[in-house]
Amino acid sequence: MGIIIKHGRIWYQNQWFFGDLLIEDGIVMEIKQEICYSSINHQIFDVRGKIVIPGLIDLHVHLREPGFDEKETIESGSKAAVRGGFTTIAAMPNTNPVIDQPELVTYIKEKSKKADYAKVLPVGAITFKEEGQNLPILLG
Amino acid sequence: MGKHLLGCQDLSIEEIKSILNKAQYFLENNDNLFSYREAYRDKFVVNLFLEPSTRTRFSFEVAEKKLGIQVLNFESNISSLQKGESLYDTLKTFEAQGMDIVVIRLREEGILQHFSRRLNLSIINAGEGKKAHPTQALLDLFTIKQYFNDLKGLNVAIIGDIAHSRVARSNYYLLKKFGANIFFSGPPNLMAPDLENNYLPIDEAIRRADVVMMLRIQAERHSDNKIKSKEAIVEYNRKFGFTEERLQYLQSHAIILHPAPVNRGVEMDDIVVDHQQSKIFEQIHNGVWVRMAILDRALGVN
Incomplete structure (x- = not known):
């Protein structure tokens, strides 16, 4: 089963191009003006002129979790990211506690995997507790 | 090489369907074209009409502007073609200036095909002598498909000045691809020897047709002026026109088409032009x- 994105505005061969895109097994198989599909198993999305590009990456986001869940959580932040086209985000470590040990890295990875929106890359603090003194050990 | 549209014969069935599907998309998304206008604002089209045109030129210009393409209109009376520059050099000049598309109408037949192999900008044929008018045939097909699902076995009567009609030729080749039955009617001296001779008298042609396609007398292409006097027009209307009396032969599901401009009272009576089956x-x-x-x-x- 594949996915067909119809009437997309696709950045292709260095220009905007309006057409269809076929994805099978997670791989873009075909891009052309109109893809005639025979398989009824294909999932069709008519995006009517919306932009079709590889997922965007934001290297600087604040998910606020743990510690400030009232502002944002891993789930809400990564959901907002994919809504805006960002499929990979790098989460800053100034949470409470600061991301300065392997367990916290694992925590963010697992939480984001469970949320299943954007891929979250946890960014570790450069110094222990962000105190500017000692380097943390982030490998578990 | 550019992505040209030169004639209906060059198009595969898949390409034709793809064009019609996209036309349907534009019909349904007329209020949602922002994305196109943004993507195409750096694209340039030049409309080069070397034969008179109002309808086709305006139709193209509206289409171009709806898509947000930058439009340039070439005026042959103030251009270098008057100074003796060849058409090929004019097209090469457009290409060098960064035009993406040239929409062209001209009298000479066959040279577009020849130029197309040497140009990177896309040529769209907007009427080529008596030979081809592919965009008209495609819009006729689009209109026909709004009324008839399957073209296989559909009876299409093309009536009038077939000999001088690029519309008849383009429609003939296009509709044949989809399995339609095409027959012609009109004055015997205005039939086309280059097309299959499938002649029917007009009453019979209308009686059998699912689609009646009427054509204008292309007097500007006639070497003589036979159908210009008042008497000749009345005579043509009586013998070969779609008159009010002939409406009795029209099937209730049939549709009437005409590429326009219509000469009311010549190839069609007023009442037929304005008839509910006229599209x-x-x-x-x-x-x-x-x-x-x-x-x-x-x-x-x-």
């Missing part, structure tokens, strides 16, 4: 969507 103004309306689809195709990647 002439729908054709003109559909022309915009079909031409948008053709322009969009020309700007696509190969």
